Amino acid sequence: MREKFEGIRFKSPEELKEEEIERKIKERGPEGEILGGIVFEEEVDSETGEKKKYVYIGNPYEERPIIIKLETEASREEIEEIKKEIIPMRESFEILETMAMTYKHRQPLLIEGPTAIGKTFLADKFTELLYGRNVKPLDFYCSGQTDVSELMAKWVPKVETEEEKRKWHEFLESPQAQIELSKIAQEVEEKRGWSQEQKLALIHTRLQELAKSIGLSEKTQWRFQYGAVPKAMGLIRNPDGTFSFDEKRGVGFILHIEEVGLAEPQVINALLKLRGKRGKLAEEIQLWENGGKKVKAGPKFWVVFSTNPPEEYLARNEVDPALARGVVFKRMGELSEESLHLAAEYYFTYKLGKKPEEKPEGCILDIYNHPEIGKEIAKVVAVFHNDLNKAFKKGEKGRQQRIPLTLDDMARVADALIDIQIRDKKTGQLDLTETLKRLIHFYYLDRLADEELKEMMKANLNELLEGDTGKIEFEGKVCTRKEIFDILVERASMSKEELEEKERQQKERELRQAKYAAQDALGSLLNNPNIPDSIKEKIKNIQL
Amino acid sequence: MDKEKLNSFIKLLQKSHRISILPSFDLGLIVKEKTSKINNEEIFDEIKKIVPVEKIIYDESTFDEDIISKIIDIFKKNKWIFLEIKKDIQSLLLNQLKHLANHNFLQLIDYKGKDLVQIKMPENCRIIVFAERNFIENKISYPHFYRLFGPTLSIK
Numbered sequence: 084m085r086e087k088f089e090g091i092r093f094k095s096p097e098e099l100k101e102e103e104i105e106r107k108i109k110e111r112g113p114e115g116e117i118l119g120g121i122v123f124e125e126e127v128d129s130e131t132g133e134k135k136k137y138v139y140i141g142n143p144y145e146e147r148p149i150i151i152k153l154e155t156e157a158s159r160e161e162i163e164e165i166k167k168e169i170i171p172m173r174e175s176f177e178i179l180e181t182m183a184m185t186y187k188h189r190q191p192l193l194i195e196g197p198t199a200i201g202k203t204f205l206a207d208k209f210t211e212l213l214y215g216r217n218v219k220p221l222d223f224y225c226s227g228q229t230d231v232s233e234l235m236a237k238w239v240p241k242v243e244t245e246e247e248k249r250k251w252h253e254f255l256e257s258p259q260a261q262i263e264l265s266k267i268a269q270e271v272e273e274k275r276g277w278s279q280e281q282k283l284a285l286i287h288t289r290l291q292e293l294a295k296s297i298g299l300s301e302k303t304q305w306r307f308q309y310g311a312v313p314k315a316m317g318l319i320r321n322p323d324g325t326f327s328f329d330e331k332r333g334v335g336f337i338l339h340i341e342e343v344g345l346a347e348p349q350v351i352n353a354l355l356k357l358r359g360k361r362g363k364l365a366e367e368i369q370l371w372e373n374g375g376k377k378v379k380a381g382p383k384f385w386v387v388f389s390t391n392p393p394e395e396y397l398a399r400n401e402v403d404p405a406l407a408r409g410v411v412f413k414r415m416g417e418l419s420e421e422s423l424h425l426a427a428e429y430y431f432t433y434k435l436g437k438k439p440e441e442k443p444e445g446c447i448l449d450i451y452n453h454p455e456i457g458k459e460i461a462k463v464v465a466v467f468h469n470d471l472n473k474a475f476k477k478g479e480k481g482r483q484q485r486i487p488l489t490l491d492d493m494a495r496v497a498d499a500l501i502d503i504q505i506r507d508k509k510t511g512q513l514d515l516t517e518t519l520k521r522l523i524h525f526y527y528l529d530r531l532a533d534e535e536l537k538e539m540m541k542a543n544l545n546e547l548l549e550g551d552t553g554k555i556e557f558e559g560k561v562c563t564r565k566e567i568f569d570i571l572v573e574r575a576s577m578s579k580e581e582l583e584e585k586e587r588q589q590k591e592r593e594l595r596q597a598k599y600a601a602q603d604a605l606g607s608l609l610n611n612p613n614i615p616d617s618i619k620e621k622i623k624n625i626q627l
Numbered sequence: 628m629d630k631e632k633l634n635s636f637i638k639l640l641q642k643s644h645r646i647s648i649l650p651s652f653d654l655g656l657i658v659k660e661k662t663s664k665i666n667n668e669e670i671f672d673e674i675k676k677i678v679p680v681e682k683i684i685y686d687e688s689t690f691d692e693d694i695i696s697k698i699i700d701i702f703k704k705n706k707w708i709f710l711e712i713k714k715d716i717q718s719l720l721l722n723q724l725k726h727l728a729n730h731n732f733l734q735l736i737d738y739k740g741k742d743l744v745q746i747k748m749p750e751n752c753r754i755i756v757f758a759e760r761n762f763i764e765n766k767i768s769y770p771h772f773y774r775l776f777g778p779t780l781s782i783k
Contacts, residue, residue: 168647198774203729204648221743222734224725227768228718252690256717308737318743328742341725345770391771436647445638487771491649495777498646499639525639529658529779532760 101150108141108148117171119143120179121212123155123162138162138212140183142176151183156320157215165211168436170429170490172422174200174415182209185411186337186385189363193343193388195402196415198487199423199472202389206339213337214320220337220387221318223311225346230255231353232264234310236372238290241304254297261349263293268371282374307373311338312357316368316380335384344390344402351403357386358409391487418490420469426490427465430497432457445502448513448575456571460500460519462555463547463564468493471527471540488527496522512576515568516548598627628665628673628782636780637677640753650731652748653777654724655755658763660783670757670782671709680707680755691719695733698723698754705751712758715766727754728775 094102110119122139138155141148157165169175178194182205185192194202210220223234242248254260267289271282287305294303309328317333318326326336340354359365364386367377388410393401402412418426429435432454442449450456472488499522507514523544531537547553549565557567577585605627609619640655657670674680681701685694694710701708716724726734733746748754756776763772773779 170648198771207730219730219734219745222722222726222729224722226718226721228715228721230718233718233722248690311736314736314742325741326743342771430646433646436645439645487774489774494646494649495644495653498644498649499642501645502642503635503639521635525636525778525780529781530656530773532764 104139104150105141105148108139108150109143111143117143117176120171120176121162121166121169123157123159125159140179140212142173142180143171144173144176149180149184151180151187153183153187153213155213155215157212161216162212164216165208169205169208170422170426170435172418172425174418174422175205178202178205178413178415179209181411181413182206182387185387186213189359189382189385191357191364191386191388191410192413193390193402193407193410194413194415195344195390195392196413197417198391198489199418200415201490202415203339203341206337206387206389210337210339218324220339221311221315222339222341224341225343225350227345227347229346229350231349232310232372234312234350235353236307236309236313236370238286238305238307238372240290240294240299241306242299247299250298267293271371271375279374279376282371286372286374309378311340312353313368313370313378315386316378316384318381330378333379333381335381338384338386340386340388342390343388343406344393346403348403351406354388355405355409362409362411420465423469424461424465427461427468427493428458430490430494431461431464431500433497433501435494439501443502445504447504447506448515448572450504450513450515450575451501453571453575456515456568456575459564459567459571460497460515463519463553464493464496464523467523467527467540467544467547470543474536474540492526495526499526510573513572515572516565520544520548601627628669630673632780633673634677636778637674639778640755641678643750650729651750652731652753654728654775655753656773656776656779657755657757658779658781659757659759660781661760663782665782667711667757674707674709674755678707678753679705680709682709682711684711684713685716685720686713691717694720695723695735699733699746702746702749702752705749707752708754710754710756712756712762712767715768716772721769724754724756724775 104122104124107122108119110117112118120141120143122141124137124139126135126137127133128135136155136157136159137152138157139150139152141150155162169179178196178201181192181194186209196202207219210218240247240251242251267286270289271286274282274285277285290305291301291303295301314328315336315338317328317330318336319329319333320326320336343351343354346354356368357365364380364384367379369375369377388406390402392414433451438451439446439449468488475488496519500518503518503522505514505518505521506512507517524541528537528540531540547564549563551563553564554561555564555567556562557570562570574582605622605625608614608622614622636655636657640653643651644653659665659667659670671680671682681704683694683697683701698708698710723733723735726732727748730745731748733744733748735744735746736742738744738746758767760781
């Protein structure tokens with residue numbers, strides 16, 4: 084009897100809950116489209132009995148996804164809205180999953196990936212998933228000119244006149260500024276046994292000397308300002324939704340440091356302070372600017388760095404190895420063609436955002452209500468986007484500026500297509516081909532400095548839309564994209580009655596053709612000498 | 628100057644996006660090509676005929692903080708901004724241009740006694756950045772300058 088129950092066990096409530104969440108994470112729609120990936124749950128905290136809100140994040144493309152549970156301030160409705168804005172591409176969930184995992188473990192994350200992959204967008208959405216709609220992370224963008232003081236802290240003189248202001252700025256922009264400020268930093272750091280007050284007094288003295296040397300008043304007053312890093316460590320959300328810095332009560336916030344590949348070594352050195360023990364973020368940092376006082380990182384402080392791959396920068400900036408070692412390094416490749424097409428389809432069938440309730444001004448055809456047209460446009464734009472991207476990879480002639488394409492370019496074309504439409508003078512209907520060409524020029528081609536490439540891409544676009552190479556099979560016939568657009572626009576422009584009438588006429592035509600074909604067939608049977616007369620008599624009686 | 632193209636460019640900037648992944652508005656870029664003989668003033672005057680706009684010149688004599696203050700002032704007047712770039716964009720302004728491009732707001736630390744402030748770009752305001760192609764290609768060190776903008780108008 085005992086043997087009979089071997090291998091059978093009861094699942095614990097936790098296990099059942101896990102299975103339920105996994106099922107929701109992996110949920111798909113009737114056409115196989117991803118519906119899961121992000122799940123909202125309200126649960127009672129077993130210790131406090133308090134009701135808490137959680138967001139579960141997992142990669143729905145995985146057979147056995149790792150699911151991360153995070154507490155959220157967002158409501159169920161907000162999570163649903165945020166979810167709708169994320170195109171369910173495999174790459175997006177891979178990034179979100181990594182963000183959730185590293186956030187939970189307070190590990191700094193660095194994502195290196197091409198522009199189109201959506202690093203900024205997903206960092207924004209991840210922040211919204213935790214804090215609610217429209218809450219953006221504290222963003223800091225690096226460039227070759229990034230000043231360490233903007234990241235960490237600085238002393239700012241209270242200048243009285245425009246002349247003094249000019250002098251101070253000229254000093255800051257001079258190479259001397261870095262040297263002079265480094266000297267003060269070094270001197271302060273060397274005074275190990277000194278108290279914070281003593282160090283601050285020394286800083287003040289040195290700053291006054293500096294002020295005098297650049298022509299400011301000796302009595303200049305100085306104001307201390309924390310930069311983005313300490314601010315993010317100690318931010319706290321106010322009841323009105325705004326954020327304040329509080330050295331004692333601050334819980335910390337999300338800091339997104341973008342384009343870290345462009346940062347100069349001194350900026351990287353400052354960022355290295357964020358490395359803590361066992362791969363986690365530092366729990367505190369020490370700054371010379373405030374006399375060596377430690378700034379504590381709140382429990383919700385988290386840093387995500389992002390950068391483009393080195394080949395997207397002219398100078399091929401690699402991420403500093405020391406920084407790379409101190410973070411969870413996530414390398415992403417190009418967006419797959421499958422994802423690119425999925426994004427294009429989402430944009431041109433207007434699945435993201437609100438469709439206009441009434442036809443907006445400038446709109447000839449409510450294209451947003453015709454997904455059958457959107458799907459065809461998506462195919463064209465995705466191909467063009469991909470071709471241009473490949474051309475860019477080879478490098479635009481004589482360019483210092485890089486133009487990596489983003490999905491936003493495609494989204495912009497889709498968005499403009501709603502109400503920037505050109506009318507076909509012959510038919511009075513929307514000239515979709517011409518409209519698309521114009522919009523692609525504005526959003527893709529006019530940035531190009533290389534005239535040769537621009538002309539080539541224009542010709543490619545024309546060929547894709549109207550030439551033989553762009554032809555595809557459509558409803559049993561081989562057509563150019565322009566012909567397909569014209570057919571679809573004509574159908575969509577018709578009223579219900581007109582469409583029914585057209586369908587009726589088409590059916591009639593088909594019926595007539597079938598009748599003629601049958602008559603021909605019967606005629607040939609009657610003329611066939613091998614058919615007996617008795618059968619021919621019967622054939623003659625057939626009514627068509 | 629192709630006025631029809633300029634009108635379409637302004638129209639594209641005026642519209643607010645419906646697709647939710649995009650910021651409500653775009654920043655626009657006007658690039659004067661090497662071959663163009665059109666005067667910079669002429670371009671500004673043409674825009675002035677279409678929308679209320681004020682010009683800001685970013686050159687060696689200006690400081691980023693002042694430019695940001697001017698942007699905020701013009702926002703208060705609900706006008707468009709024609710920002711002529713004549714020197715490489717420094718970190719402070721670049722950061723704010725990126726905030727405006729990505730989120731349509733300025734994100735300022737320690738502004739008027741507040742730790743972290745977001746100043747929204749009003750609905751009737753837009754920013755058009757104007758620069759010469761040669762300048763963009765040779766003087767702007769930020770490699771993704773073009774990415775800050777939605778529509779681009781190339782003036783030949």
